Amino acid sequence: MVRTSNFVSRESNRLQAFPTGWFLICFSDELEAGGVKSIKFMGQDLVVFRTESGKVCLSDAFCPHMGAHFAYGGTIQGEILRCPFHGFCFDTEGTCVKTGYGTKPPRKAKLRTWPLQEMNGLILAYHQQDWNHPEWTVPELDDEGWTPLIHHTWELRANPYDTAENSVDFGHFSTVHGYRKTEILQPLHTEGPKLTARYAMDRDAGVFGKKNDLRAEFEITKWGLGYSCVEVEVPEYGLRSRHFVFPTAIDYEMLKLSLAISLRHVAHPEKINPVLRLVPKSMLHKLILGASMRGYKNDVSQDFEIWRNKIGVERPPLAEGDGPIHAFRKWAKQFDPSSTGEHDRVISAAE
Template sequence: MRNSGFVTRESNRLRAFPTGWFLICFSDELEAGEVKSIKFMGQDLVVFRTESGEACLSDAFCPHMGAHFAYGGAIEGEILRCPFHGFCFDTEGNCIKTGYGTKPPRKAKLRTWPLQEMNGLILAHHQQDWKAPEWTVPKLDDDEWTPLTHHTWELRANPYDTAENSVDFGHFSTVHGYRKTEILRPLHTDGPKLTARYAMDRDAGVFGNKNDLRAEFEITKWGLGYSCVEVEVPEYGLRSRHFVFPSAIDHEMLKLSLAISLRHVAHPEKINPLLRLVPRSVLHKLILAASMRGYKDDVSQDFEIWRNKIGIERPPLAEGDGPIHAFRKWAKQFDPSSSGEHDRVVSAAE
């Protein structure tokens, strides 16, 4: 079977799970005292929250005799209790007591995963060799922003394709109907961080306006699992953050989560004069609901393409395709199956 970069050409399956930080769930999806089953990077895991509020991600099966913690397991204060023999583990995976009051076996160690929780997100670090994370995703200032509105799908796709989508300028018009793409700041990379800024025109139907709107998009990626696009619509005085979180379930299936946060609206009359009469909390909910509908429609337009495409390692790019080669050079650092030799970056016209 021939390989094509990060995926196999014949099926577009992942050859290896990428390194980096990936969404496990949103903070509001995990309550204190809850234990939830999750499939992540081909492994059965549980995510749980202690009574004090600390989130933890661990292997799903008790290292004692293999019971699944999500089926009858319980949180007791700050520990996870196995439903089978009552063995208890702290958030670092140490067995601190058995169900019979005897000394815990030294080898009864539960594997846990590095987590960071901020901005309403619970992110886990994946790395095949289990080295400590070399970088983290920085916390955003969200004091003047609404809580996240979010949605999640499961589909046949991979995180390389979904991450590459945001720099694939050519498909913005052919798939999504955007027009007049303008590069305001070229793609720039700094270790695990990628940034770019561009502007496009789009019909404003989501707001009940038939005229085109000019929107500016500030992309910030931290690895393949975290993408924040800050969208500004100057005509309406709107700023929002559109997030994309692709996370591999296994080599073929992807959990794809979207989220939106809206900066508090100062001048609603720019959208419609009547909106100045609407309470801000109601206004924010209305705008978020409309924005999420449009966002889901946009992203879902790519689904059939992702489900049925193959991987082309060195595509013959045309002018207007966008910085695909530059993106792939950057993305190679997250591919554990890569030799580490980056493709040279070539212009779209080559």
């Protein structure tokens, strides 16, 4: 079989291996205390649950005792997950702490659990083929002065490699999304699992009754293939926002693609439209976030038909204006568990 990389088949653009790194399981507001939620993650059936104290755990979906699915009748009792079938109970380390009959728990009744991070309204899980401990983490953002996230999720036929590459594919910004005059403010830079870049673009925009040719600046920060934060600034309107993209493989063909937006508190709404000066702050931020999310969903969905029907090209004959595709692919190799190529060492965010 011909491959574009070890990740993706040329014939089908189907994943060949699940990437290493941190990936979104769900948003924090989707899992209340005492909740048990079924998750499809990297070809596996899992459950994510939150104990009464608020601790989150991601584990196998099926009880190791006799195979019941925890998301269908399983309950949280304090800090443990109780199986609906025979009442076997497990802590957040996956250890069986008691049976339903008061007998000694079998030593082999053990749940696999995944490393998790919960921060900034996100629940992220670390995936690695050989089950080593995470070599790096995604740093928490300072969200003082920013609104809570609003978010949206699709499921579609695509892969996280393509969706991550999309943000450095400058050539498609004009042909697919209608942006113009792309200017590189900071070239792509990589350091271990982190990738950054800054650029600016123009676009016709209609915002709250005004139609303008807007200049926007974009600062991209990626941690692996599963976490992307683009800080967007529109100087003319005094707007700053964080646009997040979280591609998580459901299986080798299907992708859960989640978007989220947070808005920096707006100091001068009259820059956007004089009428907005009269709108209460709480409603103002809701209005702007709603308009931003509608535009963001429209932008991202313009790529869907391309992702669903494209093939991979291992060595594309790039032209000036395509963007740093080769640099991105060299960086991305480190997340391929079967890659044998040279790449930057994956380092801890604390190093």
